[in-house]
Amino acid sequence: MADGVTRQTHDDAIARIAEMLGARLVTSAADRAHHGQNETDFPETLPDAVAYPETTEEVSRILAICNAAGCPVTPFGAGSALEGQHLAQAGGISLDLSRMNQVLAVNPEDLNVVIQPGLRRVALNEELRATGLFFPVDPGADASLGGMAATRASGTTAVRYGTMRDNILALEAVMADGTVIRSGSRARKSSTGYDLTHLLIGSEGTLGVITELTLKLQGIPEAVTAATCRFDTVEDAVNCVILTVQSGLPMARIELVDEVMVQGFNLYSDAGLPEKPHLFLEFTGTPASVAEQTALFEEIAGEFSVDGWSSATKTEDRNALWSMRHNAHYACQALAGPGRRIRSTDVCVPISRLAEAVTTAQRLARDGGLTATIVGHVGDGNFHCGVVVDPTDPASVAQVAEFSHTIAHLALDLGGTVSGEHGIGLGKLDLMSREHGPALAYMRSIKAAFDPNGILNPGKLLPPASAKETLS
């Protein structure tokens, strides 16, 4: 896309970065290709070069060079984004933060930890094990924590502990021109000025590059019980969830798995589950509290067509259950067969409208002859349809895009949002205007103020401006 002059300017910027980083600035085809892949069906998108900074200072110098040259910079964590956030859509630098993966300080007495953004969540929890503390946000993928912050990720435990939005006390970020800022502190709350922490969380690398995070930690619960139960219908399962949430039961996890997804688990994980809608559950607390919660849940479930209840108190059984759940994307891929990809919807609705949303999605998939699994963080009203798409068949691509679009508009009609946790990236740009209306112009004005040259992850999160929007 770059013209000759721009091309030369970018090449000069890359050459200057190569002088600084040496072998940590890579232009090999293999490395560029690795950074151009994604878990969804977006086309391969190659950056011009991949930079592997090791310090905030290096990130700052890289951004200063790129800002002066107008060279795009796309942050890259683990590459597990589902809306293509890490793809260098406009070329330029893929800023791979995987070498900035250190735990900088564990503060057990304050229940927090200071980390670099390239650290992944599984490694963090391994490092924390001896402290009796853990970081609860669990999106399934072994994502980088910087990427999780940048996409405002959540997952199976958000019903209890909240999303990344709720679990970051402070951060350091490098802004477009190389300025390093800090936002927040190690104190648990603050009322001092505009909340730049929350502005950067979920900004998908378009406002700044997160180079450090201070994360809240939780005590590892004394007792944990996992369980599965199955229902005759998805409505019964969802209505059981709604009553559970309304009862104030402090569920650690409560996940919906529909009958198609169960087929996928049986295929991919040899699960041997009856092909009916299931809830996967986790209860945590003191032993007495877990016993009380379990009894209360059984009582609630008894009001619906619950059938089959199996609990797992042993660590390995619980791990097997959640590992199976976390592999939903790959189980869906197994159902799809070779050559097919999975497009995942991600709407989130008020819980009172959840049964309607889920059953409508199932009906639309069935009517369209689509293969679509449903898994959901249903305690939050968030669910995913994993729809099988044939990326080589334009009709299949168009049909799945249309299906996703319909589900997104349904969610908005029900008072919800088009993305609970995957973000906008490349995949939902066309929905931003409907979801945000006049607020979109204010988002654009922040982008223009923070990144006037538009170098930070261009083409993501904000759709191209239309004539209808104005900010006077």
Add this chain to the structure above:
Amino acid sequence: MADGVTRQTHDDAIARIAEMLGARLVTSAADRAHHGQNETDFPETLPDAVAYPETTEEVSRILAICNAAGCPVTPFGAGSALEGQHLAQAGGISLDLSRMNQVLAVNPEDLNVVIQPGLRRVALNEELRATGLFFPVDPGADASLGGMAATRASGTTAVRYGTMRDNILALEAVMADGTVIRSGSRARKSSTGYDLTHLLIGSEGTLGVITELTLKLQGIPEAVTAATCRFDTVEDAVNCVILTVQSGLPMARIELVDEVMVQGFNLYSDAGLPEKPHLFLEFTGTPASVAEQTALFEEIAGEFSVDGWSSATKTEDRNALWSMRHNAHYACQALAGPGRRIRSTDVCVPISRLAEAVTTAQRLARDGGLTATIVGHVGDGNFHCGVVVDPTDPASVAQVAEFSHTIAHLALDLGGTVSGEHGIGLGKLDLMSREHGPALAYMRSIKAAFDPNGILNPGKLLPPASAKETLS
């Protein structure tokens, strides 16, 4: 401050608003004086006029008129701010939102409520009583919920339920030029674009006027027990809090009251408490869980010099306890005597540094011969010194300002923040640069983008720009 031309332009704007609002645009001395008062020792500050809009549409038209005229607009809720946020420092319009005080929708099945910003928290909870739900954020004062959102308020229950930051799902705001935006939805989470909801929360009316809030609700707990216990030293009380928080005990409230504050309660509320440091506690949950929590707390407290334990399970006894706690400001005023005012510090530190912060504050007050009470939301690391000041004596004013300044810098040295919940307003402008460093320039750029004419609550939150700050 306004010159002749500006004066005339403002008068014209006020005349146009009077045409729209009729008797709801007031310029009487009494009404202006009422809106120029504050709970601290800031001087009386009169607006030119007070507007009482009843709809978002009216707020929008008022802002459009004032934006065109460059006439300042300062939102006013209940006037209970402690840093003068509601004072019309530059004259212009005091935008009194007290007539926009309706509950617009209660959604018990989704555990949320939609309200107008002038509604106060006590009235909201009275309206909710029949639903079995309540709104937990409790700053003590019967503040307006719009004001609580705008100052990112919290209070005694934040240790369990979080601050206003954590309890607002969505909002509507009128921006400087009259544009009405919505941010967030009724879904419990979202990853769709920049988080304007959190940007407006805590912006103290400088970025937009909040005209509607969707608030998360909680189920009223089945069982509630309040208790007080006393310690030989503040260190023992604080260390007991630290261990309690680290143990993961889900305290509903845990408040520190030092021996000077107890004197105030004995004077103002005839409390008859021994003049020693106290913790005021609340445990909530199922009856079994409350019993378990209480036993665990007693075990923890037993490791310190705890002495005296009195619990209150009856509603009237609990209400008496928390009403006494909520009157801390007035109890402090009672200790101060007539003609004196109270300046409240508001620092928040990592809990591991809390004992050091509290005892240093006590020592500094004692060494300076100041009368200063300490109360604290110590589960969050947040505490207030209520310092007696003689507003007619410049030496007293200067000494108390110096004391507050020292405590604020101490909090920053300890990794904390200069305000846990009262905000910046007029009182902490000089601390913004030290707390935020280069991030302050990014806050200014948001202000410039959202309110280019600087009409929204001028003089608050952002200090006058210094030559040292740059945003290139």
